[in-house]
Amino acid sequence: MMEAIFNSVFPIIIERDKKPEQIASGVLLEIKNHLFLLTSAHVFDDIQKFPLLIPTNSGFTKTNFSAACLPNTDENRVGDKIDLAYIKLNFDLKKNFSQGISPLTLNNVDTTDYKEKDDIYTFSGFPYRKTKYKENTIQSELYSFTGGLAPKETYDNLNYSPNTNILIDFNRKKTINILGDISTAPMPHGISGGGIFSYSKDISRLVTGNNIYRLVGIGHSYHEAQKILAGTSINLYLEIIYRNNPTLINNLDEIQGWTPLFNCVTYYKKDEWEIIKNTLEDADKLHSTWEEWRIATENYIEHLNSEKIQCRRMIFNINSFKEYCEKNKLPLIGRSRISYSSDLFAKEILEKKITFIVEN
Template sequence: MEVDSCLVPIFIEAAVPKQIKQIGTGIFLDFQSAPFLLTAAHVTDEMGIGRLLVPTINGLSEIEGYHAHIDLLPELTRSDDSVDMAYFRLTSDFARSLCSYFYPLIGKTELLTSSLELGVVSVVGYPASKAKRKASKFTSELAYYRGVAADQEVYDLHDFLYDENIIVHFHNKRAVNPENGKSINPPSPRGVSGGAIFSWPEGHEVSQDWSKPKLVGILHSYKAKEGLFIGTTLLPYFAAIQLGSMKGFGGVT
């Protein structure tokens, strides 16, 4: 199974203005034999203005399950949040409905002690520009962005922690095809928030074999001017899930 089959586009159905649009990406994950959808907190913040929907066997359906995220102090905004983490512990029935189009990632993850260990990585998600609507049917498609992990100087410069965050060099205007080195014009990363950061093993830096990379983090930001993707390692997510487990995930089964 290819690891990118766990990526799920996230839509919002807003009342004002009345519309449905794609706003982010989630990662369908089996963790400790329970189904989860991992994403960025600024994506789930949108629940304040509408319902979050994902594709299921029943069409676009509202996400069902226990939702958790990190609250901010009143004087802070989500842009001040270097972790920007949220997840859903999905109900079992809803997870089964997702399996019509997606497959939960089982294993194929790596808990980093330091992002400085990374080499070549890929950021994968659903850019908003690829979302299309024809009548009542919505479609989208994945985009793949491959870059090189940053060194400690970049973390220090932008005030991020390499044991908590992942920074990847990627300039949209300088992008090249990893197979032939030719210039490409990738879609804008808007909408890829909550998408996956996969690490390629040594010797497979330009591979297209998606059975090889492991999930190491979740994307939350793209700094276009600096050419940097920024995400969070899996450790804060798994720690938050353990806390949710202590609360019984609000009774979700």
């Protein structure tokens, strides 16, 4: 059964020669009764040339919109590694969407997902080669392509940044379908602008069917020769949305006696785990392995998200932590780690690196 979160993936349809044509994908996101369609900049380049059609209960509806798009600095955006655009739709459209279409809220978004080797991600969208046309109707099917995180060497070779991009391995001719058979997947052209969703880090959830998906990015490129799907992290989209729509942001300086539902969580990087274990004075209180610690931590974050408490992973650096403890004359133990992460968190708030959005 398709998870409800995938109902946010939206077929982008234009009117060309007075006929509807599905060209790409997008993701619907609702923030404080504002409706945004997140997609790729190269998709928006095409949208600007033709009327945008919205599938509603009464058929296709032409709509006006405002939008933001990164400038095109390279022909056909060949060198655009961010490829970011969003469309702000009339909120009233929401109640008229065709059945099965519904926007995400911020509770479904993970802005600080930390990518590690062997993590799994799903790219979801509407391949336009699978679209069927009959008169003025369109039948378009949602596809999901799932793969493991690409290695750092691939990021380097394709000139992508692990901080802003998500890349997964995708060998189209050797995919496993829902029946467990090896098959050739359809060309992913048309899923540009579709969602990138994270899986629970606890792989056992995949077996039990208790997986929790979060939106972590927007897909934009298929590198066929390298067998890679690429996209951009969701936090860059939110940063531009908030910058262009300042009324969405709560001004903490003007709020008296209000504490945001936001929690910081110390995050240990896998490649520092052994150094951390050998340095901390209470290392015996940590989990035996990094894998055990990460599953416990990510399950805790998912629990907080289910309570509508936003989380931010604060990356732990052992050298920085030691300097902090020396400066403040603190032992290298648990309560000092909490203090260290809390101070980092407070610093980001003061430097306006964190934006608080409280949903109605």
